[in-house]
Amino acid sequence: MNDSITSATQPATRPCQPWCVNHDAAGDVCHAEEISGTGLTHHASEGARIHLDDECLSLEEAAERARAIFAQVEKTREKTRLTFEDLYPEWTEAAENKGRLAAIAAKCEYLSEMEANAREQISDEPALWLASDPCPGWCTNARLHKTSDHPDDRAHDGATVAVPLLSMPVVPMTFADGPRWTAPELHLQLVKEYREVEPRVFINDGGDQVRLYATLDELERIGNAMLDLVRQGRGQGWPSVPLVPLQHGAAECDDVTCKCHEHPSFAADSER
Known part of the structure; x- marks a missing residue:
């Protein structure tokens, strides 16, 4: 009898991890799909574990292995998964129809503007x-x-x-x-x-x-x-x-040294 079963047949008493592709029922261990020889397992008592092959790696190989490790670790992080009901078919159809009608209206408006501009360029009528x-x-x-x-x-x-x-x-x-x-x-x-x-x-x-x-x-x-x-x-x-208005009339000024007597308005005041 095969002791390994898939997550689809895992007993409901202990659900598999979301990334589990092969569940060891005997040991109650979840196995993730390996990436570049790097494995990921999960046990109720041990938690998640990364498994590496014992081998000598070059710098390029080590970098690739590190990326594989990060990819496996990323699987264990909790992520919020939102689920929604499918949009009603009537709503989808209505939205698609509105989009088509809007596109047709925009095209008609554009063509009308282009034709009006062309007619205006050759018209002699005033604005x-x-x-x-x-x-x-x-x-x-x-x-x-x-x-x-x-x-x-x-x-x-x-x-x-x-x-x-x-x-x-x-x-x-x-x-x-x-x-x-x-x-x-x-x-x-x-x-x-x-x-x-x-x-x-x-x-x-x-x-x-x-x-x-x-x-x-x-x-x-x-x-x-x-x-x-x-x-x-x-x-x-x-x-x-005058750039600066005079403060008094020249005819009213008794000071002969005042500059107001040199202003052209002095002659007009004298004549009056």
Whole structure:
């Protein structure tokens, strides 16, 4: 009579280890499948044991044996095994149908977008959104506006005015033919976002270091101040608009040494 039986015929009084492939009923020992001559057994009183052949091993053989040992040890570690009932066939079928319908819908949407874009490229009709935000005469994007433009892209951009700042150190910049040293520039551009009340002026340095926006009134004040500074620097007298408002009228000042008497407004006060 054969004393070894498989785990399928092991008596229910002492169940086999999950990795057991050959149970020794006489000795109540579980045997795992050998890996590279390395065995694994389990006995109720001894626990799990690793068995090696007595032989001289090379470094490569020892490394292979070590991997085999780790593989056998890994079998003994407890692992959480979750079991679930099979998904209802109706649910599986419904999910598969939804997936097919979603794929068909995505393909149809893609083809529709491609056809609409192709028609738009050859159409001379103005973008629909221009009806509520007409393109101003200074906009350089008049031919680029499309009905399909995202609201964030519905902007009117004017031509960029670039002023080289030759007194500053040169900086590396990338051009169409490659990077090279050049003078930094001050860029001014008229811009108007979708349905804004009026345009603003975008001020930057040609890169990402300086990014400023000014309203038309603000830029007018900046422009007047800059022209006044130019006149002062060239020795052409007081600015037309004082950078710092006078604290009193020239006609009310008795101090002949006060600078207010040199201001152009003094003449206007005298005439009145």
